[in-house]
Amino acid sequence: MDTKAFKRSLQHSDNYNRKGFGHQAEVATQLESEFQSNLIQEIRDRNYTIRRGNVTIQLAQAFGFCWGVERAVAMAYETRQHFPTERIWITNEIIHNPSVNKRMQEMQVEFIPVIDKVKDFSVVNSGDVVILPAFGASVQEMQILHDKGCQIVDTTCPWVSKVWNTVEKHKKGDYTSIIHGKYKHEETVATSSFAGKYLIVLNLKEAEYVINYILNGGDREEFLAKFSQACSAGFDPDQDLQRVGIANQTTMLKGETEQIGKMLEHTMMKKYRPAELNQHFQNFNTICDATQERQDAMLELVEENVDLIIVIGGFNSSNTTQLQQIAFDRGIPSYHIDSVERIQSINSIEHRQLTGELVITENWLPDGEIKVGVTSGASTPDKVVEDIIEKIFALKATAALV
Numbered sequence: 001m002d003t004k005a006f007k008r009s010l011q012h013s014d015n016y017n018r019k020g021f022g023h024q025a026e027v028a029t030q031l032e033s034e035f036q037s038n039l040i041q042e043i044r045d046r047n048y049t050i051r052r053g054n055v056t057i058q059l060a061q062a063f064g065f066c067w068g069v070e071r072a073v074a075m076a077y078e079t080r081q082h083f084p085t086e087r088i089w090i091t092n093e094i095i096h097n098p099s100v101n102k103r104m105q106e107m108q109v110e111f112i113p114v115i116d117k118v119k120d121f122s123v124v125n126s127g128d129v130v131i132l133p134a135f136g137a138s139v140q141e142m143q144i145l146h147d148k149g150c151q152i153v154d155t156t157c158p159w160v161s162k163v164w165n166t167v168e169k170h171k172k173g174d175y176t177s178i179i180h181g182k183y184k185h186e187e188t189v190a191t192s193s194f195a196g197k198y199l200i201v202l203n204l205k206e207a208e209y210v211i212n213y214i215l216n217g218g219d220r221e222e223f224l225a226k227f228s229q230a231c232s233a234g235f236d237p238d239q240d241l242q243r244v245g246i247a248n249q250t251t252m253l254k255g256e257t258e259q260i261g262k263m264l265e266h267t268m269m270k271k272y273r274p275a276e277l278n279q280h281f282q283n284f285n286t287i288c289d290a291t292q293e294r295q296d297a298m299l300e301l302v303e304e305n306v307d308l309i310i311v312i313g314g315f316n317s318s319n320t321t322q323l324q325q326i327a328f329d330r331g332i333p334s335y336h337i338d339s340v341e342r343i344q345s346i347n348s349i350e351h352r353q354l355t356g357e358l359v360i361t362e363n364w365l366p367d368g369e370i371k372v373g374v375t376s377g378a379s380t381p382d383k384v385v386e387d388i389i390e391k392i393f394a395l396k397a398t399a400a401l402v
């Protein structure tokens, strides 16, 4: 499929909207009351720190809702206002936060049903409205919806679309897109659907494996088995790694994407002559600003001498997981939780480990004077952060009375 031509025709269609419906002001008030927090604003105004009793909270200098998330959620709210009686669908979670997705359901924004791991678009009728989430959607899904003639509201973050443009450029130049990302993640699924040849690498270890194959060759069958779900159809590692371009899922660890880019650049210089580099390697920066800022702020927070760090965000939120990875790498006790309910008591917290496992840790909150670092992912409402900080204050105040 000519994905570029398809996107152009979609954008010119009367049934397609990516700018909202002019209800920004009403929606802004609603979003503020549902998701914003006076306490968090107060802490921001006090140079990101607050002390109550024997607890000091140190917030990261950048955390919480990013611009792309605010925009997508606002567009979804506007869509409900603009189409009060129409049936509204969404192709995936709007963003990776349970409280925001719950609100979508309360507003009767329905998920496309999935049968045997396949989305059943037959439920969508031409008069329906379908929201594409902040991660975007695959070009195949867009085409199905376009063919149905339903109203499409596209909330894809422009930073994500920028990555799609990058893989289109790779495709045009006959470069294979090496995508740093998680092959099952909605954004990466969408990005790879716009690519020509592609290979998705999760981390430095996988990138090193690919580099070794480029330089020294290797076991072709093993390579194909390893990346069976993470490459384009008919991918041939012996042919398709001679010209490569870098792209990423916007919320990966920024340092890791940069390192993978550098490693591949050096590899191509080594394998071919430096003067031929441009024919074998392309790199456009596709890390988003919000991801950079939140990770940079986390790198500062881990230097703050905190006793522990609470990382707040959906358990399927990639960018939140990257924030915890930074704390983990520094050996600081850190707890990734998605809501205040995970704090069961002063002695017990249920949290997600980097492996994805949910575990309960006892005696997680130290006695006496403590300093707690707090950050939240790009899809986490400040309200959720407030509830958690208030809970910590309350638990410690009660403990001090005993």
Ligand SMILES: C/C(=C\COP(=O)(O)OP(=O)(O)O)CO
Pocket: 068, 069, 094, 095, 096, 097, 134, 135, 157, 160, 187, 250, 251, 314, 316, 317, 318, 319, 320, 377, 378, 379
């Ligand atoms: C929508 C979006 C980022 C917002 O945070 P999310 O937590 O929703 O998504 P992710 O970190 O990619 O799992 C895609 O860049």
Ligand code: SF4
Pocket: 066, 067, 068, 069, 134, 157, 158, 159, 160, 250, 251, 288, 289, 290, 291, 319, 378
């Ligand atoms: S994290 Fe970046 S790419 Fe993702 S929604 Fe936010 S601004 Fe957009």
